Amino acid sequence: MGHDEPPQQEVIANDLRRRLDDNEWGVGDRLPSRAQLAEEYGVGPNVVQKAQERLIIEGRLEGRVGSGTFVAKPRQRRRMIRSRHRERRGGSPFRADMAELGRAGTWEAHSQARTPAPNQIAQRLGIEPGALCVRTSYEFFADAQPAQLSVSWEPMSITGDSPVMLPEMGPLAGTGVVARMRSIGIDIVTALEVPRPARATQEQANLLGINRGDLVLVIERSYFDGDGRAVETADITVPDSRWEVAYEFAVLAP
Template sequence: MREQPPYLRVADLLRQRIANQEWTPGVDRLPSRAQLAQECGVGENVVRRAQELLISQGVLEGRTGSGTYVAEPRERLQMVRSQYREQSGGSPFRADMSALGKRGTWESRTDAKVPAPADIAARLGIAEGDLCVRTAYEFLADGKPAQLSTSWEPYSITAGTIVVLPEGGPHAGKGVVDRMAEIGITVNHAVEQLEPRLATTEEATILGVQRSAFVTHIRRTYYSEDGRPVETADIVVPAALCDIVYEIPITP
């Protein structure tokens, strides 16, 4: 059996010391890397890798110019992926937050007539450079950032209609399924692909997590009943703060 890498062993030792309440979360600063390295019998680079791992997992937090601290516990949010949330109308995110006793809101910025990059065009079944309506979202739970999303809709589908702007007009904020129904398009399924990765610097800043923290990247595409993609989105969920739960219907 291969020996555990030294930085993982140090990370386990730090977790144990945290579990033993050796340091008060958010208050006590951890010893210097040099001191921890001496105590653990390893080099400072090993301690650095162990701390970076625990920071990415939300166990520790680094403060510029101050040092490393045990992170204060943050309540985990539950994001439910379910066909029933889609059918109920309104925002699935708002429904998730309401179930947790929280207020779900969001901020958005929409840009119309944006040329589709190659990867988005492939997901939407259109040509690269075809015009889209792009909307960037920051979803908030009781005013605190919880997840990010960037949505793309083919401009050819909604141009000249009352739902061309996802967050404008009489049907603003109602979600893709309800908005498309207003122009006679029935959305009957969605496909999601999940990928774990590290947060970008911009994502980490907006979400209030450490740089290089793990996130779950969800590529979601909605399809109409004739199989046409009508919207695709990149959803970014911080792994340390959110649980993603899927409800799967079973037909007897």
């Protein structure tokens, strides 16, 4: 195989996709054994395994211990729209997002005050590494099913002496970062989001009810006040098999 040719497992994965698209096997059908496919393609069983694992991650196939590999039932994928509009509806943006889809949005959260900021988080917040923050981890649910994860960081130099120091406690618990910051005189005027594809870690997979290595979208989000100061940053993890993330922008007249 030449250096410019794709790896064997990629070639086989592409051909298996074609055969699935051509309905050679229907939903629930068992594929030929790895040994049979290896003989058919003229490769070793390990190459076939890697090709099938790729399609399992994509949700096209599923492996059943002791039974083989089967054509998976198509996953239902909903669209999650992120826009400035989501911050203007009041209350929790996530709950409002889910309400627009006709689903009940709930979450569980755990906050840790006085948590030193790691280097990367400190850089995003524009603070010194090790500066104390409130770290809050979230598990979000749509109709009681895992929907997304988030880990949020807020400098204690901003909220430490306020009644809204802990996001899920106090008078504005659960209302969202924008409303909480506004209550202490800080107006958030800009949100920056950087989406990056990634593979689910074992911990993320356990919490989201997916497989380790499944595709996820990690959104690095930061909120800024009118002076350009970062007041919060978070990493939001969305399972790709369940959600298509779309961005909506206002088009201003010239």
